[in-house]
Amino acid sequence: MSQAVTLLxxxxxxxxxxxxxxxxxIFAADTEQSLNGQLTDLYVLEVDDDLSxxxxxxxxxxxxxxxxxxxxxxxxTDLEGAxxxxxxxxxxxxxxxxxxxxxxxxxxxxxxNYQRIELSELVNEVLDSSQHAVRILQAAPSSRLEQxx
Amino acid sequence: MIHQDIELCNRLGLHARxxxxxxxxxxxxxxxxxxxxxNRRINGKSIMGLLTLAAPCGATLSIELDGADEQxxxxxxxxxxxxxxxxPE
Numbered sequence: 001m002s003q004a005v006t007l008l009x010x011x012x013x014x015x016x017x018x019x020x021x022x023x024x025x026i027f028a029a030d031t032e033q034s035l036n037g038q039l040t041d042l043y044v045l046e047v048d049d050d051l052s053x054x055x056x057x058x059x060x061x062x063x064x065x066x067x068x069x070x071x072x073x074x075x076x077t078d079l080e081g082a083x084x085x086x087x088x089x090x091x092x093x094x095x096x097x098x099x100x101x102x103x104x105x106x107x108x109x110x111x112x113n114y115q116r117i118e119l120s121e122l123v124n125e126v127l128d129s130s131q132h133a134v135r136i137l138q139a140a141p142s143s144r145l146e147q148x149x
Numbered sequence: 150m151i152h153q154d155i156e157l158c159n160r161l162g163l164h165a166r167x168x169x170x171x172x173x174x175x176x177x178x179x180x181x182x183x184x185x186x187x188n189r190r191i192n193g194k195s196i197m198g199l200l201t202l203a204a205p206c207g208a209t210l211s212i213e214l215d216g217a218d219e220q221x222x223x224x225x226x227x228x229x230x231x232x233x234x235x236x237p238e
Contacts, residue, residue, distance in 0.1 A: 026169040026196070106197055113172060113196045129197045 003072055004115045005122055006041040008064070009103060010088040011078045016044035016103075023108050039112065047084040056087045064091075072119050074126070075099040076107060098123050106133035150215040151223045159233035162205035167234040172196045174229050180216025182226075193226075 009016035020042060027039055045063055047056060067073060073095070077088040080101040092099035100107070100123065107130030114125050157163060163171070175182040175193045182193030186208050191198030193212065204210060210230070214222050229235075 026165045027173065028166065028170055106200075109196045109200075113194075133197065 004041045005072045005074050005111075005117075005119050006043070006067065006070060007074055007076065007108075007111050007115065008043045008045060009076050009108070010045045010047065010060075010084045011103060012082065012084055013046045013048065015078050016046050019103065019105055019108050020044055022105060023112055026109065027112065041115065042112070045084075047087055049083040053087070053090075056083070057090065060087060060091050064095075067095075071096075073097040074111065074119065074122060076103045076111065076126075077101050078103045100127060100130075102130065104130055104133065106130050150213060151219045153212045153214070153223055153227060154209050155212060155227055155230045156209045157204055157206055157230060159236045160206055160238075161236070162208060163199060163202055163210075165200060167236070168196055168199035170229060170234050171199055171226065174225050175222065177225070178214075178216070178218045178222035180214050180219040180222050182222065183213040183215075185211040185213075 009020065011019075024039060043063065045060060047059075051059070064073075075088045075092050075097055077085040077099060078101070079085055085101055088099050091097070098119065107126055110129035111122065111126045114122050117125070159167060161167065172194055183190055184193040184199065184202070185191075186202050186204045189202060191202060193199065202210075212223070212226060214226075216222075
């Protein structure tokens, strides 16, 4: 089994911590046997978009200062094109870390579940799982679709 | 290989926290773990697989374990489910 991949959530305020709190609850992180010790190497950076790009970069680099030689890092962000994703993309390019956008709870659960597989495999697993988690569980009534505007 | 059928007896069935505990338990063992219900068969070590089963209280899960520690895994999983995942009655 590989070393755990470090997961960093780069999100709008409130989103990363809320998702992580729920993931910890689901994996019973308050118990000693939480996911075989896998609930480690999890970080959240919630981005205040009042700050400049340089200030945000500095915040990011402060958080990851000890990771410079770390190649097993996966960045997850919530909304492509928004400030957190732009920050994550700049840093992902700088450090050659993979970055996935569209962060949701299924994506995070999958990432934690498989945090100890190879990084390239993890990226594929996370992407596949989170995309499959978005689907129609109950379709709209067909009569609504047929109503004239 | 071991094949064991176990009925979910906790009120909420295989909800998120229960699925998390099942993943934790299955993940402690090296053997493969496959769980089937309602014509679906998923990897018992996959949180998303377990959640998409959406198995309710009363559902009988069919559990297959294959590997050197399958007996221990079967005992642990059976105990977890029969103890209602640690939830109250």
